Amino acid sequence: MALTGEELGILRQLGEGETPQKTASLVLSKVAAQFAGRVALISSFGAESAVLLALLAQNDPQIPVYFLDTKRHFPETLLYRDQLVQFLGLKNLRILSPSDEALKDRDPQDQLAGFDPDACCALRKVEPLEVVLPEFDLWLTGRKRMQSLTRAALPVIEPQKDGTVKINPLAQWQQADITHFMREKGLPQHPLVAKGYLSIGCVPCTRPVKEGEDSRAGRWAGKVKMECGIHRPVPRQA
Template sequence: MAFDTSEGPANLALSLDAELRHAHPRTILERAYQMFGDELALVSSFGAESVVLLHLASQVSKDIPVLFLDTGHLFGQTLDYRKTLAATLGLTDVRDLRPAYQDIATADPKNNLWQTDTDGCCHIRKVLPLDRALVDFQGWITGRKRFHGGSRLSLPVVEQSDGKVKFNPLANWGKAELDAYIAEHDLPAHPLVAQGFPSIGCWPCTKPVDNPEDVRSGRWAGSQKTECGIHLARAPGAVADVGGDI
């Protein structure tokens, strides 16, 4: 299904957001798939809440490409969970995105960049790999939600991002809706959730939370960092070096 560029991604995102801002997440996913077909991808961390979006998407099409950032620093439990969920939900196209060897050799040869430059570590292990993968798509889906706070408080349901249309089907849902959906469909939980991890990223930068009301407080705890970088706005025309790698 070809992407209609006549309206432009910014205007298209605005019109879709107006149409879908109060819609059920599955309705949003169905509209996204109708618009973009095989030019639509879903980006998932296979983290604490990922099963909800993945299950919803599997009801629309099990063939939607799922992009998974295997940073090389993930918990073993996350890697196991990724395999379990893909099999349980019947996902046919889960793509493991890994950092480019050249980027690691140049920027993180000792595998300890996370200790001195978390932004740089995220850039080579997440931002660059995702940018390279998204070249093949015109629309993509995220699992972000407003109740996570920070820059996500004003999250639209549909937005323009670096010339592509980005869908946030769960933007309107809170923890109660997520928990109810998981219970209704008897979905398997990430094994670290029971150990106090309501948000799960790379093991060096993720801790259990002290305040369960702030689900992302265990990410980069003790620093001002709140996002890995894949959802941060860039200057117009600024694109990561796709010759080298979300």
């Protein structure tokens, strides 16, 4: 079921006028206390994922965490995923993957990403996630405004057309906030970050970031594509 107007109003008020860190804490504590069983988190287990996962674990490690295993991830990402789950004590990791039949029919040689990355993302990420989307009213994401122009207007509370809500607790965070939190909590870092990968997706569509580029510039480099499809760009307000 969708959120009521009252529930949405409560969410919108969370953290207003607070620091980015306080906002994230307020949102996570409220969601864990009031919306148990109705909320899940989507995580790439990428360069900055440890922050939101740590905040979730502090409030309720039983909240489902969904990982989209596209079958094209870096081996380092899969190892990092398992390391973080154990380190943080997450209790409800759920892995979604495209079916073997779908891969055989639509990408038998693992070459789809090279000539139609949108179709590849649809096959390996969007469609598997759509199967479970109706099970939850709220979805937590780790997106941030500072990551790219397509996310610069990202709200903390992001109502969807179907009456559900995406919640972006870290929307206001800057890189300095991420770095400080990870050091303060002693969180392990994704091993590819040290090699210049500041946003980490699938192997064919990810490269290290160059000096002066935003953190998502290494995703689908040289292509118009900037999002995989499970999230849409947030338009700036006029």
